[in-house]
Amino acid sequence: MSDKSSLDGLDARMLAVLQKDASLSVADLAERVASSPATCWRRLRALEADGVIGPPRRLVDPAAVGRGMDAFVQVRMKSQDAASRASFARAMEAESTIVEVYAISGDWDYLLHLLVRDIADLDDILMRRVLEQDCVAGTSTIFALRRVKHTAVVPV
Amino acid sequence: MSDKSSLDGLDARMLAVLQKDASLSVADLAERVASSPATCWRRLRALEADGVIGPPRRLVDPAAVGRGMDAFVQVRMKSQDAASRASFARAMEAESTIVEVYAISGDWDYLLHLLVRDIADLDDILMRRVLEQDCVAGTSTIFALRRVKHTAVVPV
DNA sequence: TAAAAAGTGAAATGCACATTTCACGTACGG
DNA sequence: CCGTACGTGAAATGTGCATTTCACTTTTTA
Structure with a gap:
């Protein structure tokens, strides 16, 4: 965990989207970051496993x-x-x-x-x-x- | 929006859970807060509509x-x-x-x-x-x- | 340069889940 | 004390979506 070695451009684009809105389906996310659902799904799981992102959350105003x-x-x-x-x-x-x-x-x-x-x-x-x-x-x-x-x- | 009049105990319990983890299904959430899926679903939508909570998000470490x-x-x-x-x-x-x-x-x-x-x-x-x-x-x-x-x- | 390793994406699979309906209980206003 | 209005929850519904598979491409390393 905390292994920054694996953060490439696609990860960065995914994180940019997910930090603002994690309600998108994996398919929609893939389209937004110009990748495929399968790849996004795998990257997402990897980011979770590496502790880069936590579970989805609902922030309160x-x-x-x-x-x-x-x-x-x-x-x-x-x-x-x-x-x-x-x-x-x-x-x-x-x-x-x-x-x-x-x-x-x-x-x-x-x-x-x-x-x-x-x-x-x-x-x-x-x-x-x-x-x-x-x-x-x-x-x-x-x-x-x-x-x-x-x-x-x-x-x- | 910003209408705090409607925040009862159930809303508070829901918010407590959702701020920490919004990955649960509506059914699981309902169980956690001792309510029913239908009610939780309606409350959830109301909280969104009132601007109390935003979309689900993935926070980055x-x-x-x-x-x-x-x-x-x-x-x-x-x-x-x-x-x-x-x-x-x-x-x-x-x-x-x-x-x-x-x-x-x-x-x-x-x-x-x-x-x-x-x-x-x-x-x-x-x-x-x-x-x-x-x-x-x-x-x-x-x-x-x-x-x-x-x-x-x-x-x- | 070739073989191994790692990553990719299109398509197939099945199931979990959001969403709606309906009948009912409860609180409130007159 | 009654009628209206609102919130509740069990159950039915269809489908949207995560997840996997497989053949292929790219990168690595020896």
Whole structure:
């Protein structure tokens, strides 16, 4: 897996299509990428087996379910020992509102991406799931005023 | 569309499943959420029609295609007039490596999320697509050392 | 240059699956 | 308390589609 050696032009074209719409039949996909159904079917299975693509998924529009606000929270830790990191990671996993967590370079230790209902919601989660952690020293919050661009498409 | 009034428990259960795996047949989905195929099929179509969910998609693992590095770039603008914003937005759309762009509160004007091959790649895009813009005053880059959590699942 | 290995595509196969129908239960408004 | 309107689910329907086979082409390697 993670074997990039086998990514040729056809794979790239297939991925470009499938990242945007995986509802097409193998035959339709084949036509779009100028290949045959049999070949596309085999490539598709190979991409799955190699872990390049996951199962088909239905992404939800956050705004349509009342989670229209993006918030980013930078976190500084008191200490960075293994126990603290593990406990912090566990806390992050437990909160579904926190959709992404990165360990980062620079002044802060972590960057969190949250999908919240409103500011009150954010405050609640910040208090209850982040600041409560005794390994956390402090945080800084950034609100998104607007989504200028938002895509789940990885460039191939 | 964006009509949250109609989101009941069954819809929520369906969304929870479909966000993770939309490969199931309507019959299998029905079983998972304790409902009937006919009802699930109708709800599914309604969720599509309301714009709550998009078409099925195959998400790509960035690391598996040589885009294993997440970078975040904060951008400050010289001015925030409509022309600058539009031209900046256009530049962001044009670069597929920049997967997310938010207009943000705080010291900076924009937050960019990039999926890059390596630091050289990031530097190249920063120079060519961001700093070259004459509406851009300055930037600050944050590297992700590690993905602690990463999900495309919007909490329902 | 020849033989082996890997990939391709047209066509055949069968079955799983979306979609519809219909009768029924339930909630709501007057 | 009754009628309308809406959501439900079991069962029937046809067909669209994944999957395989096989002969062929291209690439590799010795």
